[in-house]
Amino acid sequence: MAMGSYICVRLLHALVILALVTMLVFVIAQLIPGDAVMAAMASSVDMNDPAVVARVRHQFGLDQSILVQFSNWLTRYLTGDWGTSIGTGQKVHAMFIQRLPVTLELFLGATAWSVMIGIPAGIISALKRNSVVDVAVSTGTMIGVSIPSFWEAIMLIYLFGVVFPILPPSGYVPFAEDPLLNLKSMVLPTFVLGTHFAGLLARYVRSSLLEVLSQDYIRTARAKGLSERAIIVLHALKPAMIPVVTVIGLAWAHMLAGAFIVEVIFAIPGLGRMSVDAIFQKDFPVVQATLIAVSVNVLVVNLLVDIVYGYLDPRVRVNQ
Amino acid sequence: MTDIVAITPVRPSGAILLRRAVVRHRLAACGLIVILLFCAMAALAPWISPYSPYEQDLYAVLSGPSAAHWFGTDNLGRDLLSRTIYGARVSLLFGISSTALSAALGVALGLIAGFRGGWVDGLIMRVTDAFLCFPPLIFILATSAALGPGLHNVVLSFTLFAWTGFARIIRGQVLLVRELPYIEAARASGLTPRRIMLAHVLPNTLAPLIVAVTITVGLAILLESGVSFLGLGVQPPTASWGKELRVGFTYLETVPLFSIAPGLMITLVVIAFNFLGDGLRDALDPRLRGAGPVRK
DSSP, X not given: OOHHHHHHHHHHHHHHHHHHHHHHHHHHHHTSSSOHHHHHHTTTSOTTOHHHHHHHHHHTTTTSOHHHHHHHHHHHHHTTOOOBOTTTOSBHHHHHXXXXXXXXXXXXXXXXXXXXXXXXXXXXXXXXXXXXXXXXXXXXXXXXXXXXXXXXXXXXXXXXXXXXOOSOSXXXXXXXXOHHHHXXXXXXXXXXXXXXXXXXXXXXXXXXXXXXXXXXXHXXXXXXXXXXXXXXXXXXXXXXXXXXXXXXXXXXXXHHHHHHXXXXXXXXXXXXXXXXXXXXXXXXXXXXXXXXXXXXXXXXXXXXXXXXXXXXXXXXXXXX | OHHHHHHSOSSOOXXXXXXXXXXXXXXXXXXXXXXXXXXXHHHTHHHHSSSOTTXXXXXXXXXXXXXXXXXXXXXXXXXXXXXXXXXXXXXXHHHHHHHHHHHHHHHHHHXXXXXXXXXXXXXXXXXXXXXXXXXXXXXXXXXHHHHOSSHHHHHHHHHHXXXXXXXXHHHHHHHHHHXXXXXXXXXXXXXXXXXXXXXXXXXXXXXXHHXXXXXXXXXXXXXXXXXXXXXXXXXXTSOOHHHHHHHHHHTTTTXXXXXXXXXXXXXXXXXHHHHHHHHHHXXXXXXXXXXXXXXX
8 A cells, every 4th residue: 555545544544533532522421411511500500490591501502402412512623612611611722722831841741751761771671681670670660550640649749748848749830930949849740640651661662672682683783793782772772762652652642641630639730630620510611622632632643653654664554 | 283273272261371370470479369368358348357447436536556546547537447448349349340341341342343344343443443542541530520420430431431442352352263264164064153253252262351351450440549539439438449548648747647558559459450460461472571551
């Protein structure tokens, strides 16, 4: 399959999934007994007055059939109108834009931690295969992946906020306001989010590097008399990093779930905190926007990974 | 010779798999022991816990560890050790029941997808693709919020999400075994597709299913504690590790053990299931070593 038609097929595939995702997101809001808007408005309008209820239902288009509601909702999304938050009365996309920088800072910090810990750990583990170091790193990565982030966060807050009070236990200061305090307050949240992906990354780096090291050209390099260090640095690391880059890409797609918990514990006003608040207030315009944003993010990353792999490895295209 | 290899059943049975994993992997053996200990703790909770999880000692609210209360007491004067022991019941019950439900649904749909092929397969697989676009925690929070608080709604939400993984695994296995000579023989001898599917294809997909079940139970426990931590899921006064941790967080400075104990339990159980799952996967197919554990 030529590259152009391969990309078209993958794109079409992604669009089909996107269509299903939008249906799913719409259906989730319909699961609420009664309906989402009425449930959220229950505290602010008089539910016993049929005229008020009818007006609110009409205002939000709830008096129309499900199919009409779905197509209206979808059309609004496609035209960039993500609706208005029931909780805050703000435009949903404005809320996203306002909180995005905070979450991006969290993601960047977490990625930095996971790369700084995960890649060296994976490399050492692969080079010292089946040694004590390898077992220690493997156990450590398993703990890093399995430990619930909320517990890790609480323990770190206890350690560095209560026992040795050297870092702020929670709160957020914008970078523009006080750069130093901003960095200090982000150390713990980024570390908690980063350690989980560090564990994942270390495992991928290990298996990827082991696979590369078993290739024929590495044996050739050894036969040529190159030093082990030169083989690893010059010949093995670069190709071993290709799948690793995709793991980092996919990690970003899943980091928002981690941000849900981390932002709540550390009281960081980012997208995760906003979404959790919205979930508890049944603020479904915001919840739906979060679900759509997350899934589009995953879809785009997967699509890019597919295209890059199709480009790098033509066999992938044939197997379609 | 090749014929003999081809008609030999391709996968080891569950018992063989477990034995191989435990013998070869010390970590998997540790995982199994920890899981069995937790199961015993959950089953024997009324006999081994010193107090009822609901019994209040109002003279000892938020007290530290003492001879009367080894782990101390919570904000309502309830014994933390007893509540930690009882918490195992909620976590394990949730992990096992939600995994069983999602495995049942996933296996059924995976079998249909793999065996029927064509548009049925296409549809089921695209639906799983759509579900997999959501990080599990976000999906479960959103659906649990829509359905309302309560453990059974979290079970439902988890099942709605986790069947996809089982469906994909089973479909892949069905595609592998569908073309094997023994299935062809079954077809030639006039068996109905349903019988072939249930009596001949399904048993051969069990080994990868066991691996997936083990890893999914760990993931389910982790997600349940996350959802309960955030405030959905188990409702008071039931003892649940995630919930305890949330309340304990408020009293972190005064009674640190209130947060440490439930968190440690969750971590131990999840690690145990991950180690066992990893060992089982390795025993099933050594090439997959280190392919990746569960995701939060």
